[in-house]
Amino acid sequence: MNEFALIDRFFRRATHDPAVRIGVGDDAAVVAPAPGCELVFSVDMLVEGRHFLRDVDPATLGHKTLAVNLSDMAAMGATPRWALLAGALPDDDEHWLAGFARGFFALADRYDVALIGGDTTRGPRNLCATIVGEVPAGMAITRAGAAINDDIYVSGTLGDAALGLAVLQRRVALGAGNFPEGRVRLEMPEPRVALGLQLRGVASAAIDVSDGLTGDLQHILNASRVGAVIDLALIPRASAMEPLLAGAQREVVLQCLLAGGDDYELCFTAGPPARAAILAIARAAGVAITPIGRITAAPTLVVRDESGLPMPALPRAFDHFA
Amino acid sequence: MNEFALIDRFFRRATHDPAVRIGVGDDAAVVAPAPGCELVFSVDMLVEGRHFLRDVDPATLGHKTLAVNLSDMAAMGATPRWALLAGALPDDDEHWLAGFARGFFALADRYDVALIGGDTTRGPRNLCATIVGEVPAGMAITRAGAAINDDIYVSGTLGDAALGLAVLQRRVALGAGNFPEGRVRLEMPEPRVALGLQLRGVASAAIDVSDGLTGDLQHILNASRVGAVIDLALIPRASAMEPLLAGAQREVVLQCLLAGGDDYELCFTAGPPARAAILAIARAAGVAITPIGRITAAPTLVVRDESGLPMPALPRAFDHFA
Numbered sequence: 001m002n003e004f005a006l007i008d009r010f011f012r013r014a015t016h017d018p019a020v021r022i023g024v025g026d027d028a029a030v031v032a033p034a035p036g037c038e039l040v041f042s043v044d045m046l047v048e049g050r051h052f053l054r055d056v057d058p059a060t061l062g063h064k065t066l067a068v069n070l071s072d073m074a075a076m077g078a079t080p081r082w083a084l085l086a087g088a089l090p091d092d093d094e095h096w097l098a099g100f101a102r103g104f105f106a107l108a109d110r111y112d113v114a115l116i117g118g119d120t121t122r123g124p125r126n127l128c129a130t131i132v133g134e135v136p137a138g139m140a141i142t143r144a145g146a147a148i149n150d151d152i153y154v155s156g157t158l159g160d161a162a163l164g165l166a167v168l169q170r171r172v173a174l175g176a177g178n179f180p181e182g183r184v185r186l187e188m189p190e191p192r193v194a195l196g197l198q199l200r201g202v203a204s205a206a207i208d209v210s211d212g213l214t215g216d217l218q219h220i221l222n223a224s225r226v227g228a229v230i231d232l233a234l235i236p237r238a239s240a241m242e243p244l245l246a247g248a249q250r251e252v253v254l255q256c257l258l259a260g261g262d263d264y265e266l267c268f269t270a271g272p273p274a275r276a277a278i279l280a281i282a283r284a285a286g287v288a289i290t291p292i293g294r295i296t297a298a299p300t301l302v303v304r305d306e307s308g309l310p311m312p313a314l315p316r317a318f319d320h321f322a
Numbered sequence: 323m324n325e326f327a328l329i330d331r332f333f334r335r336a337t338h339d340p341a342v343r344i345g346v347g348d349d350a351a352v353v354a355p356a357p358g359c360e361l362v363f364s365v366d367m368l369v370e371g372r373h374f375l376r377d378v379d380p381a382t383l384g385h386k387t388l389a390v391n392l393s394d395m396a397a398m399g400a401t402p403r404w405a406l407l408a409g410a411l412p413d414d415d416e417h418w419l420a421g422f423a424r425g426f427f428a429l430a431d432r433y434d435v436a437l438i439g440g441d442t443t444r445g446p447r448n449l450c451a452t453i454v455g456e457v458p459a460g461m462a463i464t465r466a467g468a469a470i471n472d473d474i475y476v477s478g479t480l481g482d483a484a485l486g487l488a489v490l491q492r493r494v495a496l497g498a499g500n501f502p503e504g505r506v507r508l509e510m511p512e513p514r515v516a517l518g519l520q521l522r523g524v525a526s527a528a529i530d531v532s533d534g535l536t537g538d539l540q541h542i543l544n545a546s547r548v549g550a551v552i553d554l555a556l557i558p559r560a561s562a563m564e565p566l567l568a569g570a571q572r573e574v575v576l577q578c579l580l581a582g583g584d585d586y587e588l589c590f591t592a593g594p595p596a597r598a599a600i601l602a603i604a605r606a607a608g609v610a611i612t613p614i615g616r617i618t619a620a621p622t623l624v625v626r627d628e629s630g631l632p633m634p635a636l637p638r639a640f641d642h643f644a
Contacts, residue, residue, distance in 0.1 A: 043408045
C-alpha cells in the first residue's frame with residue numbers, strides 16, 4: 001500500500017462540517033472560522049515506549065491520541081472543531097491502522113471533530129495530533145486568572161491511571177482484583193470537554209491534569225502569581241486507594257494521587273460566589289467536582305496531610321528531561 | 323534541564339503579533355483571525371534517518387522543519403502566520419537545541435511567523451511542525467482547478483536537492499566539484515511564499531513539489547480530472563545536470579529531475595491569458611518561472627523526451643510505504 005492509498009483508505013472521510021472548505025488531500029486544509037470567535041490550538045506527541053507500549057490495542061491508542069488534545073480544549077473552555085494527525089509508523093500493518101483509525105474517529109465523531117489534514121511517514125512509532133478549537137472572543141479560560149481566596153476544584157478522581165500503570169508494572173500489589181478501572185483510565189481517558197465549555201465565564205483559571213495534580217496546579221499558581229493550600233484528604237480518589245494510603249504502599253500511592261499524570265481531569269479555580277453555579281455545572285455535566293483547597297497570597301503550594309499538617313515534601317511530577 | 327525550562331529557554335519568545343492572545347505556556351494557544359479570512363493548516367513530520375541524518379547541522383534542520391510547512395502555505399497562496407512545534411528528542415543537548423531554535427526562528431522571523439505552542443518529549447528524534455496561515459475567503463489555490471489548455475509552470479530549478487543527495491551518497495560522480503548548491507537546496511530549502519501570494523487569483527491550481535515533479539503534478543491532474551503533456555527539455559535544471567543527462571548517468575539524473583523530491587518549488591497551472599501576468603510575477607518575486615507543458619483532456623501524464631517522443635516509463639516518486 002502506498003502512502004496516498006493508506007491515507008485514502010484509513011484517514012480520508014467526508015465531513016458534514018460546512019466550515020471545512022478543503023479537507024484531507026490538498027497541500028493544506030482550509031476552514032472558515034465562525035465570526036466573533038478566536039481559534040484555540042494545541043499539539044501533543046505520543047511516543048512508543050514512553051506514552052504507550054508497543055503492544056497497546058491500536059484502537060485505544062487512536063482514542064488517546066485525540067483525547068489528550070481534546071483535554072487541552074476542555075481546559076481552555078474551547079469547542080474542539082478540527083484536527084490534524086501526523087504519524088510515523090514502522091510499517092503499513094492494515095490491522096493496526098484500521099484499529100487506530102476506528103478508535104480515533106469514534107472519539108472524533110462524539111465531539112464532531114473533523115480530521116482535516118495530516119502527514120504519514122515511516123519511522124519509530126510516533127503520533128502527533130494538532131487540535132483546533134473555537135471560543136467566543138475573549139472567553140478562553142487561561143492559567144493566569146486565579147485570585148486570592150478562590151476555591152480550587154478538580155473533576156472526577158485523580159491518580160487512577162497512574163495506579164493502573166503501577167499495578168500493571170507490579171509496583172503496587174492490590175489485596176483483591178487488579179484495578180481494571182485504572183487501566184481503562186490509562187488507555188481510554190475521557191476528556192472533560194462538556195465541563196470545560198460550562199466553566200467558561202465561571203472559572204477564573206483552569207488546567208488539565210496531565211502531568212499530576214501538584215505540578216499542574218503549580219502552573220496555575222505561577223501564571224497567576226499566587227499560592228495555594230490544598231487538603232490531601234479532600235482530593236477525590238478511587239475507593240481502592242483508601243486502604244493503600246493507610247498502609248505500607250502509601251508513598252507510591254501518594255505519588256499516583258498527587259503527581260501521577262494521565263488523569264485528564266480539570267483542575268480549576270473560581271471565586272466563592274460561584275459555588276452554587278459550580279454545583280449546578282457538576283450536575284449538568286454529569287461529573288463529580290470536588291473543592292480541594294483555596295488560593296492564597298503566599299506564593300507557595302502547601303498540601304496538608306490527613307492531620308492538617310503541611311507535607312514536608314511533595315512527590316515530583318514526571319518530567320521527560322529531568 | 324527539565325521540560326519546562328527547556329521550552330522557556332529555547333522556544334518561548336515574546337511576539338509582537340497582536341492577533342496572538344495567548345502564546346506558548348498555557349494549555350493551548352489562542353489567536354484572533356483577521357475578519358474575512360479563512361484559516362489554512364498543514365502539518366509535516368521529519369524523522370531522523372529518513373528525512374535527515376543524525377549528524378545534520380541542527381540549525382539547518384530547524385530551518386527545514388519550518389520551511390517544508392511554509393512551502394505548503396505557498397502552494398495554497400496563504401500568508402503563514404502561526405506555528406506549533408512538537409519534538410521528540412533523544413536528549414536535552416543544549417548545543418543542539420540552541421542551533422535548532424536558531425535555524426527555526428531565523429526563518430520564522432523572515433516571514434513574521436510566531437511560534438504559539440508545542441510539545442516536547444523524549445524519544446527517537448522526530449520534529450513535527452503545524453503551520454497556520456490566512457487567506458482571503460475563497461481565494462486559496464487548490465489542486466483541483468486546472469483546466470484543459472492551461473499552461474503548466476514550475477518555479478526555480480528542479481532536482482537540485484536530489485542530485486545533491488545522490489552526490490553525497492556517491493550514487494552520482496560529477497566531473498568537477500561536488501555540486502554544493504545541491505546540498506544547500508537539500509538542507510536549506512527556500513519556500514516560495516512570496517510567489518504563492520502573488521499567484522492568488524492568477525493560478526488555476528498549484529502544488530509544492532516535495533515528492534518529485536511527476537508525482538506531484540499527477541496530484542493536480544487527479545484532483546482536476548485532467549491530463550498533461552510536459553517536455554523534458556523544458557524542465558528547468560541546474561547547468562551541472564546538462565552533461566549528466568547526455569551521459570551514462572542519465573537514468574539517475576532523470577530520477578532526480580522528475581521524481582527526486584525535496585525541491586520545494588511550486589508547480590502551478592494558469593490559462594493562456596495569464597501569461598503576461600506570470601512574467602510580471604516572476605520578476606516581482608525574483609524567481610524564475612518556466613512553462614513546461616500544457617493541461618490536456620486525455621487523463622494521462624505524458625513526458626516528451628528531447629526528441630519529442632513520449633517517455634515509455636517515468637521514474638517513480640519516493641514513497642514511504644511502497
